[in-house]
Amino acid sequence: MKQLHILFKTLIIIVFMSACQTKEPVDLIVCHGKVFTVNPDFSMAQAFAVKDGKFVAVGSDEEILGRYTASETIDAAGKSVYPGFMDGHCHFMGYGEQLVRWADLKGCTSYDEVIERLRVHDSLHPAEWLLGRGWDQNLWEGAEFPDNQKLAETFPGRKVLLTRVDGHAVLVSKEVLEQAGIDKDYRQEGGMALVKDGRCTGVLLDNTADVAKSLVPPMTRDEKIQALLKAQENCWAVGLRSVTDAGLDIETITLIDSLQKSGLLKIHVNAMINPDDPTMDYFMSKGVIDKEKLTVRSVKIYADGALGSRGAKLLAPYSDAPETTGLILESDEFYHHVCKKALDAGYQVCCHAIGDGGVHHILDIYSHYLKGKNDLRWRIEHSQVVDEADFARYGQLSVIPSVQTTHCTSDMDWAGERLGQERLKNAYAYQRLLQENGWLINGTDFPIEDISPLYTYYAATQRKHLNYEHPDKGIILDPAAEGFQMENALTPEQALRSITIWVAQGCFLEHRKGSIEVGKDADYVILDRPLEGL
Secondary structure: OHHHHHHHHHHHHHHHHHHHHOOEEEEEEEEOOEEEOOOOOOOEEOEEEEEOOEEEEEEOHHHHHHHEEEEEEEEOOOOEEEEOEEEEEEOHHHHHHHHHHOEEOOOOOOHHHHHHHHHHHHHHOOOOEEEEEEEOHHHOOOOOOOOOHHHHHHOOOOEEEEEEOOOOEEEEOHHHHHHHOOOOOOOOOOEEEEEEOOEEEEEEEHHHHHHHHOOOOOOOHHHHHHHHHHHHHHHHHOOEEEEEEEEEOHHHHHHHHHHHHHOOOOOEEEEEEOOOHHHHHHHHOOOOEEOOOEEEEEEEEEOEOOOOOOOOOOOOOEOOEOOOOOOEOOOHHHHHHHHHHHHHHOOEEEEEEOOHHHHHHHHHHHOOOOOOOOOOOOEEEEOOEOOHHHHHHHHHHOOEEEEOHHHHHHHOOOHHHHHOHHHHOOEOOHHHHHHHHOOOEEOOOOOOOOOOHHHHHHHHHHOOOOOOEOOOOOOEOOOOOOOOOHHHOOOHHHHHHHOOHHHHHHOOOOOOOOOOOOOOEOOEEEEOOOOOOO
16 A cells, blocks of 8 residues: 555656646747847847747747747857848839839949940830839939930830939930920929920929829739739848838739738738828728738828939028929828828828928928827938928927938938038938937838848948948948948947837837737847847
């Protein structure tokens, strides 16, 4: 009897010990890493466990490996692990379209190089319209706008439309001008056709550029699918797990939704809607849309054009073109109409404003709807040049700056000529803008800038050219030299937050995305080398 009792007690101990050693099954464990959680404390970890697409535990190797067992384990081998990068402002669909049917003109150092790239593209992808994007006259000797005479010589009789790098200007052939009804006498509010020697040069700005763009045949459904999947592939390759597309129509958002449901499109898209009444009524009547892969809760409007094409609205004339102050693109009635509809529907307003005049104007509009501190998170996209008196209004109205730090490094070699040195001091002032609300949103604005969030981070913290080379003069800069207006650089922690948790916060997704925390979507990236400064 005594022996049976001893045996029974032994069995109980064995069962108890076995139970204690049973590990909880999960789908994935990542261990032996340098995990930047980007939680409120910016704390570090070594490992995490994932189940059903969510982080279920974050901690030390001992804690995670001792408690969980997984069907897949990734040994990070000491590498840095970050939350999946998020792009706070880009043109995902437009980037995909460029990959599918547009000649890449980015980085061309002369008009002749533009023509040569077009020749190659046309031979490989013949079509009724010859399309290209990315030219920037600031990289050419003389920095003068091109005209379409060379297009007529090289591509006679062809419909040619070439979009400037900022998307706010186009160069078109005379055939397109004729189809659009644009000549030297053409006038349009919020737009302009450049005239030289009594003729239209083919360079069209902002709303007038849109007239020409509207003539380009739309992509077919199959082409759109191809474009979205190509864009996703490239985003995935650089660590982007979520993107904010700054302006989409009903058809494109519906297509994105269907591709996500089918499993073909896995990237999360925060879609800003276009501000036409049919689009606003369609989505705003449904309220905020917050699906696993798709968010729709904001509307995109434009205050002005771009600095590189002198369409950005300035409070005083351009230093290198005193005859102009740029363009306000819409009427006040339009801005009030959109803001009122958005406020009533619980939607964010996200307004493109680059010049200090554009920023000032839209802050005036916003002030009718944002009464002091609030959590509506209305945004000003770009916020590139801000008048001294307007910085404080971001904080007073809780307006969130949504910036693209690579714009600073792309523009810094010529922005002083446009703005003058005094006004330049309040340009690309990211640190100063951040201090107003304690956070800001960062993005690439691709395809205007490079798609990589690593470049965004570098530009935010270093404010230098990536390869220390002047893009058009070939001057090798000293890598140790101080970057451009470094008082407005972001710290490494701020820069990482600006491409992760603050982007999530900018679209009300901080409860689901942007950091490696229990309960959040298991988006993460592992880099071979740590981000500089972290």
